[in-house]
Amino acid sequence: MAAHTSQSVAKAAGDDVEHGDVARGLSRRTGSGNRTGGNRTGGRGGLRRALATHWYAWAMVTPVVLVLGVIIGWPLVRGVYLSLTDANERNVSRTIGVRHIEATYEFVGLDNYAAVLSDPVFLQRLAWTVVWTVACVSITFTLGLALANMLNRDFKGRAAYRMALILPWAVPGFVSVFAWRFLFNRDNGILNKILDGGGISAVPWLDDPTWAKFAVITVNVWLGVPFMMVALLGGLQSIPGELYEAAEMDGASAWQRFRHITLPGLRAVSMTVILLSTIWTFNMFPVIFLLTRGGPGDSTEILVTQAFREAFITSPRDFAASATWGVLILALLMIFALVYRRSLRKQGEVW
Amino acid sequence: MRRGIAATALVAALALAATACGGDASDGKDAAGDNAGGELSGTVTWWDTSNDAEKASFQKIAEAFTAKHPKVTVKYVNVPYGDAQNKVKNAFSSGSDAPDVIRADVGWVADFASLQYLDEVPAETVKKVDAEFLPAAAASGKYEGKTYAVPQVIDTLGLFYNKKMLADAGVQPPTTLEEVKTAAAAIKAKTGKAGLYLRGDDSYWFLPLIYGEGGDLVDAKNKTVTVDNAAGVKAFKAARDLVSSGAALTNATDGWTNMQTAFKSGEAAMMINGPWAVADTYAGDQFKDKANLGVAPVPAGSVKAGSPQGGHDLAVYAGSKNTAAAHAFVAYMTSQEVQVQSAKELSLLPTRTAAYEQPDVKGSEMVQFFKPAVDKAVERAWIPENGSLFEPLKVEYTKAITGASTPEEAAKTAGAEFRKILKGWK
Numbered sequence: 001m002a003a004h005t006s007q008s009v010a011k012a013a014g015d016d017v018e019h020g021d022v023a024r025g026l027s028r029r030t031g032s033g034n035r036t037g038g039n040r041t042g043g044r045g046g047l048r049r050a051l052a053t054h055w056y057a058w059a060m061v062t063p064v065v066l067v068l069g070v071i072i073g074w075p076l077v078r079g080v081y082l083s084l085t086d087a088n089e090r091n092v093s094r095t096i097g098v099r100h101i102e103a104t105y106e107f108v109g110l111d112n113y114a115a116v117l118s119d120p121v122f123l124q125r126l127a128w129t130v131v132w133t134v135a136c137v138s139i140t141f142t143l144g145l146a147l148a149n150m151l152n153r154d155f156k157g158r159a160a161y162r163m164a165l166i167l168p169w170a171v172p173g174f175v176s177v178f179a180w181r182f183l184f185n186r187d188n189g190i191l192n193k194i195l196d197g198g199g200i201s202a203v204p205w206l207d208d209p210t211w212a213k214f215a216v217i218t219v220n221v222w223l224g225v226p227f228m229m230v231a232l233l234g235g236l237q238s239i240p241g242e243l244y245e246a247a248e249m250d251g252a253s254a255w256q257r258f259r260h261i262t263l264p265g266l267r268a269v270s271m272t273v274i275l276l277s278t279i280w281t282f283n284m285f286p287v288i289f290l291l292t293r294g295g296p297g298d299s300t301e302i303l304v305t306q307a308f309r310e311a312f313i314t315s316p317r318d319f320a321a322s323a324t325w326g327v328l329i330l331a332l333l334m335i336f337a338l339v340y341r342r343s344l345r346k347q348g349e350v351w
Numbered sequence: 352m353r354r355g356i357a358a359t360a361l362v363a364a365l366a367l368a369a370t371a372c373g374g375d376a377s378d379g380k381d382a383a384g385d386n387a388g389g390e391l392s393g394t395v396t397w398w399d400t401s402n403d404a405e406k407a408s409f410q411k412i413a414e415a416f417t418a419k420h421p422k423v424t425v426k427y428v429n430v431p432y433g434d435a436q437n438k439v440k441n442a443f444s445s446g447s448d449a450p451d452v453i454r455a456d457v458g459w460v461a462d463f464a465s466l467q468y469l470d471e472v473p474a475e476t477v478k479k480v481d482a483e484f485l486p487a488a489a490a491s492g493k494y495e496g497k498t499y500a501v502p503q504v505i506d507t508l509g510l511f512y513n514k515k516m517l518a519d520a521g522v523q524p525p526t527t528l529e530e531v532k533t534a535a536a537a538i539k540a541k542t543g544k545a546g547l548y549l550r551g552d553d554s555y556w557f558l559p560l561i562y563g564e565g566g567d568l569v570d571a572k573n574k575t576v577t578v579d580n581a582a583g584v585k586a587f588k589a590a591r592d593l594v595s596s597g598a599a600l601t602n603a604t605d606g607w608t609n610m611q612t613a614f615k616s617g618e619a620a621m622m623i624n625g626p627w628a629v630a631d632t633y634a635g636d637q638f639k640d641k642a643n644l645g646v647a648p649v650p651a652g653s654v655k656a657g658s659p660q661g662g663h664d665l666a667v668y669a670g671s672k673n674t675a676a677a678h679a680f681v682a683y684m685t686s687q688e689v690q691v692q693s694a695k696e697l698s699l700l701p702t703r704t705a706a707y708e709q710p711d712v713k714g715s716e717m718v719q720f721f722k723p724a725v726d727k728a729v730e731r732a733w734i735p736e737n738g739s740l741f742e743p744l745k746v747e748y749t750k751a752i753t754g755a756s757t758p759e760e761a762a763k764t765a766g767a768e769f770r771k772i773l774k775g776w777k
Contacts, residue, residue: 089466094444096468097670186602187609187618207551207603209755295552296603297750312437314772315462315739 076330083112083323089316105320112324121306122328129282129302132213136220136281137274143221144228145270149262151229152236169226177290180219181206184291209299212292216300220287224280228273235269236262275340279333303329392422393673395680398439398450400432400663404631408696416683423676432456436738443468443668451671452680455500457491457662458731458738464494465735470667470674472498476682487730488702492664494733500664501685502702504693506625507728508559508658509721510647513637516542516620517645524621524647528563528589531621531650535598538620548610548619549593551601551752554744556623558659561586562729563652568740569769571732575777578744579766582654587751587758589652594752603749611635623649625661629698629717646720660728662702694718700725736772743768 051058085105093103116122151162168176183191184205192202205215243261252260285304288294294301294309301309303325311322395416401409410427417425428450430438436459442449443463455463463469472480477498480489484502492500512524520541522534535546550556561567566582569575577583593599600619602609611628613619615635624632629644638644649658665684667677683689690701691709698717701707712718731737744765751761770776 089440089444095446095670096443096668097446097672099467099669101467181605185605185609187600188612204753206605207601207753209753212603292604295746295749296753297746297755299750299755313742315436315440315736315742316466317440 079323079326082319083327084109085320086111087319087323089319092319108320112320113328116321116324116328125301125303125306126332128213128300132217132220132302133278133281135217136224136284137277139217139221140224140228140277141270141274143225144232145266147225147229148232148236149258151233165229166226168223169230173223173286174290176223177219177287180215180222181291184215206292207296209296212296212300216288216291219291220281220284223287224277228277231269231273232266235266239265271344275337278336282333283329303332390422391420391676391679393676394424394426395452395673395676396426396428396450397452397680397684398428398430398435398454400430400435400454400456402432402627402631404634405627405697405699408630408693412689412692413680413684416680419683420676420679423680425680439463440466440468443670446670449668449670451668451673451677452684453666453668454503454663455666456738457502457660457664457733458741460492460500460664460666461494461733461735462738463666464497464499468669469499470669470671470677472501472667472681473678476501476678483704484702485704485725487660487725487728488662490730491660491662491733492666494735500666501681503663503665503685504626504690504699505660505662505702505725506627506700507660507721507725508556508623508625508649509724510621510649511614511624511628511632512621512645512647513614513617514643514645515637516544516617520620524645525650526648526656527651528593528653531593532596532598534621535596539597542620544617545600545613545619546621547593547599548613548622549590549599549601549752550606550610550623551590551594551749552603552606552745554741554748555659555661557586557590557744557748558729559623559649559657560589560652562657562659563650563654564589565652565654567729568744569732569734569773569776571734573777574773574775576766576769576773578769579762583765584758584762585653587748587761590748590752591754591758595754601752603753626697626699626717626721630696646717648724657729658724660725660730662700739772740769743772 084107086108087103087105091103091105094101147165151158151165183189186192186202186204186207189205191205195201195203203211205211239261243265244257247257247261282302283304284302285308288300288302288305289308292300294305307322307325307329310318310325397413399406399409399413406429410429413425413427417423435453436456439450439453439455439459440463443466460469472492480492480498480501485505488502488505489498492498492502510524516538517524517534520534520538522537525531525534531547538544538546558568561578561583564582564585566577566580566586568578570577594601600609600613610619610622610624611631614622614624615632615637617637632638632644633641648656650656665681667674667681671677685702687701687703687706687709690703690706691711693699694701694706694709694715695711698715700718700721701712706712707718707722747756747761747765747768750756751758756764
């Protein structure tokens with residue numbers, strides 16, 4: 001949820017910055033619908049005219065707004081509210097058969113935030129989440145770029161090869177993760193059997209904190225490469241072939257062509273996929289939870305799995321603390337998205 | 352905790368989804384007519400947590416309830432033990448597709464009862480529970496003086512050993528952790544296999560270690576957390592020592608599967624486990640001849656030998672639409688006849704005193720071993736937080752046993768986490 005929310009929030013924020021000044025005129029002229037320009041300028045008359053002129057646009061937008069409000073807006077508001085209370089399993093309202101038990105939790109202000117932020121656990125989780133995200137995104141991007149370049153030429157069996165590379169994406173994530181878990185099993189897993197054949201003693205893939213970190217990153221990279229590859233392949237195919245021909249005529253080497261044509265040509269698409277991939281990886285719950293459950297101990301626990309732990313694994317379930325972690329994750333991703341956009345705009349990139 | 356096979360979470364989710372989708376089309380009509388005319392009717396949904404080797408037997412027993420009450424349909428759902436506490440809470444708090452009867456670990460009953468999820472056991476059944484059941488088992492179903500659950504099975508941990516492997520190595524079943532280490536060294540030297548498999552991904556296996564050092568997780572009488580005292584530190588040390596000395600194998604994940612595989616295939620000569628593992632163990636290559644499986648009391652630490660009293664109770668959901676049939680089902684499932692049957696088929700220990708006089712129970716070697724062990728087992732404090740302590744303890748136990756943190760750190764952090772759960776305790 002946080003991922004979607006932060007994306008839309010970031011987008012909305014960005015849109016305002018960019019188009020804020022022209023929005024009023026624009027909405028009336030184009031009737032693009034999702035501007036509230038009429039509201040702002042003309043008061044009641046403007047509103048009526050906006051409705052009269054663009055009623056169909058409003059009608060189109062309403063279902064989306066309603067659905068977003070129900071599936072994102074309401075949980076978000078409720079989550080923020082819960083993070084300001086002391087709600088847990090013992091004091092929330094619940095209905096047991098015919099009996100209804102009223103909620104008795106109270107508003108406690110920012111106590112939860114103070115408690116989470118002053119706990120060293122938060123910094124530990126944040127540090128590993130950042131390492132995990134940076135490692136996953138950079139490795140996935142590099143591999144995806146390499147594979148996309150290799151596939152962006154004609155050779156026999158290209159279609160079959162592409163299919164094989166996209167396969168990890170087609171398999172449901174949790175199935176892949178369970179398969180990896182069997183492979184990684186120290187005593188009975190295939191990986192260690194193969195290593196054993198080569199005379200290498202068993203690697204404690206999921207039993208040692210460092211190896212477990214390596215294992216979760218490996219699986220996430222494996223799952224993430226197809227998306228990167230497909231997106232970048234699309235980007236590659238949109239680069240005009242004449243540029244390469246011209247460069248070749250000028251005597252540019254393969255590396256120079258890659259450096260000065262391919263990379264700039266991929267800029268727009270790569271910036272987008274890196275942002276998306278960062279947000280997804282930051283919140284990649286299934287890989288961590290299904291592979292290691294955050295273990296051994298708590299060494300691979302990231303921020304989202306910690307939020308889950310507070311809400312569902314600890315007992316009594318601590319809904320308030322979980323909501324607090326969730327809001328903090330949202331805040332971190334929003335800050336990241338804004339900073340990222342700003343730094344891109346400075347370099348003259350608009351998307 | 353104990354039988355968690357995380358990998359089967361998927362299967363459970365699918366099973367639950369299937370039952371949810373299947374819908375309770377008949378419920379509206381059937382469930383309402385519970386005791387009209389003195390005859391029970393409707394549907395009773397039972398969530399059972401028994402493991403893969405046990406579930407077929409329990410399903411058969413549960414469905415046989417229909418023979419006694421033809422108008423009652425029993426819907427049997429197997430929920431893997433590791434996910435059950437969470438799934439039950441989800442179902443009970445929302446009320447949607449909640450089971451009528453659950454099989455609850457003895458550690459969960461007080462928690463569910465304190466959240467008002469459980470229906471009190473009818474008075475006449477309570478009288479029977481108090482008179483005819485083992486007192487230690489009966490105590491697990493009580494919360495604040497009221498009875499919320501009827502004990503189904505009782506258990507404790509023991510040392511399972513492969514008689515042939517021990518004989519080949521020329522060692523006797525060890526009685527202390529020191530002897531475990533010397534026996535393991537002899538087994539390693541003779542057969543190249545590991546001595547002991549000790550689960551590192553489940554803190555229930557920490558209990559015999561801390562009892563062995565004369566400690567306990569908490570002292571409920573004095574409202575004191577004791578996991579971080581000297582005995583607690585020693586227990587974490589003992590766990591790490593077994594693994595770092597090479598005497599024991601362990602894993603931070605998939606412990607149950609790896610333990611059973613290692614012991615059944617003869618990769619490990621001993622393991623610490625309970626009666627619930629007997630049926631599965633007999634299915635292993637090494638135990639085609641059942642006589643090859645031996646069981647001894649858990650090895651003693653530096654102070655004494657001690658293992659936790661565990662088991663499972665059956666409880667009825669307070670929101671059940673069919674409580675009359677549900678309570679009758681619980682009474683049937685805990686009847687002497689059924690207990691004797693599961694003792695015979697699965698080597699599970701009855702909770703009724705008189706059941707131990709039956710020839711089928713007397714004839715079960717495993718029951719004959721475990722009964723005296725259960726009598727000596729350490730009874731845990733039946734506080735609502737009982738089940739809550741295992742998760743933070745698991746994190747620290749896994750860290751300590753795999754060497755990711757020192758025993759002192761592990762004990763200290765576990766103590767701090769316990770005090771967060773047990774507000775106001777020393």
